[in-house]
Amino acid sequence: MRLPSFIQENIPLGDKNWFGTGGNAQYFATPKNHDEFSQALNFAHAHKRPITLIGQGANMLISDDGVEGLVIQPNLNNITIIDDQLVTAGAGVTMQDLINFCLDHNLIGLEEFSGIPGTVGGSVFINLHYFQFLLSHFLVSAHVMHQQTGEIINVDNTWFNFGYNDSTLHHKPYYVLDATFKLTKVSEIECAYARGRSAEIIRHRTARYPSKNTCGSFFRNFHAHEVSLESNGKKMIHVAYYLDKIGVKGALKVGNAMVSWQHANMIVNCGNATTQDIVDVARKMQKLVKEHFGIMPQTECRLVGFKHFPLKTE
Numbered sequence: 291m292r293l294p295s296f297i298q299e300n301i302p303l304g305d306k307n308w309f310g311t312g313g314n315a316q317y318f319a320t321p322k323n324h325d326e327f328s329q330a331l332n333f334a335h336a337h338k339r340p341i342t343l344i345g346q347g348a349n350m351l352i353s354d355d356g357v358e359g360l361v362i363q364p365n366l367n368n369i370t371i372i373d374d375q376l377v378t379a380g381a382g383v384t385m386q387d388l389i390n391f392c393l394d395h396n397l398i399g400l401e402e403f404s405g406i407p408g409t410v411g412g413s414v415f416i417n418l419h420y421f422q423f424l425l426s427h428f429l430v431s432a433h434v435m436h437q438q439t440g441e442i443i444n445v446d447n448t449w450f451n452f453g454y455n456d457s458t459l460h461h462k463p464y465y466v467l468d469a470t471f472k473l474t475k476v477s478e479i480e481c482a483y484a485r486g487r488s489a490e491i492i493r494h495r496t497a498r499y500p501s502k503n504t505c506g507s508f509f510r511n512f513h514a515h516e517v518s519l520e521s522n523g524k525k526m527i528h529v530a531y532y533l534d535k536i537g538v539k540g541a542l543k544v545g546n547a548m549v550s551w552q553h554a555n556m557i558v559n560c561g562n563a564t565t566q567d568i569v570d571v572a573r574k575m576q577k578l579v580k581e582h583f584g585i586m587p588q589t590e591c592r593l594v595g596f597k598h599f600p601l602k603t604e
């Protein structure tokens with residue numbers, strides 16, 4: 291089979307995700323413009339191969355057996371200021387590069403997401419969140435490509451139907467090519483404060499959470515209707531609360547994967563863990579929460595390349 295120059299065969303994915311585990315991609319493409327992106331889709335369709343999109347793999351657990359078909363990691367890295375307050379960034383731009391670019395141009399807002407790994411594409415997909423801040427508060431529009439036809443459309447914020455950990459992209463066959471964000475133009479001095487806040491958020495995050503060999507929160511928080519426990523009249527939706535109560539933090543371990551000592555909802559690869567080790571830890575976490583509280587944690591992390599979903603769904 292003749293491959294376009296930007297598609298390679300049998301490429302390891304262990305160094306392309308934050309857990310640092312997983313097997314190889316059967317095919318791997320890094321399109322650097324829309325034309326190459328569409329050629330990559332055509333290649334996969336012509337050879338009847340499934341397609342998987344990957345950003346920085348910061349919210350992903352890749353099967354030890356690897357990923358069948360074509361894995362696309364968009365190499366779309368342009369950032370453009372459209373007018374005083376609007377900035378467009380390609381799907382492959384990392385959030386931190388975008389934040390730094392904005393601060394360099396006295397544009398503030400996105401620094402609330404400082405220190406969170408990931409690309410613009412993956413962050414729009416999940417609707418990146420930190421405390422009360424959601425990426426959807428800033429997104430104005432985006433270009434998305436249809437997964438089958440390759441047609442590119444320009445869509446606005448409402449098209450995404452954003453929710454907590456959710457967007458249209460979970461349900462509709464589109465890939466993000468770029469996104470445009472509305473920020474606030476400020477003076478030099480106000481921007482200096484925003485830089486300080488950015489540095490403080492990173493300091494705070496580093497003290498509270500593991501910053502590598504993890505996917506961040508493994509399970510999503512519960513929806514209010516899924517839990518009955520309340521504190522001060524508020525539903526206890528934080529999955530870490532329940533995991534903490536059980537005492538898994540820094541204690542539950544399988545092979546070389548364990549629950550972080552810093553955060554009860556973060557699993558870390560302590561050295562050369564396999565994906566199976568991580569799955570086994572996650573299964574035990576689910577089982578313990580179900581046994582103790584009667585509720586089943588569900589993944590926030592995207593599991594990729596598995597023939598059968600290896601965790602409990604109910």
Ligand SMILES: Cc1cc2nc3c(=O)[nH]c(=O)nc-3n(C[C@H](O)[C@H](O)[C@H](O)COP(=O)(O)OP(=O)(O)OC[C@H]3O[C@@H](n4cnc5c(N)ncnc54)[C@H](O)[C@@H]3O)c2cc1C
Nearest residue numbers: 343345346347348349408409411412413415419466505506
């Ligand atoms: C240490 C650490 C801390 C974290 N803290 C937070 C946090 O505070 N808040 C938070 O919300 N998240 C957090 N995360 C999770 C992660 O940073 C985000 O989910 C991030 O947006 C993932 O981006 P990514 O590019 O790596 O996506 P990936 O993990 O590569 O992909 C995630 C999903 O997005 C899809 N996707 C990727 N690119 C595109 C595209 N162009 N078009 C359509 N779909 C696409 C993928 O197919 C996949 O389903 C953390 C992760 C780590 C490792």
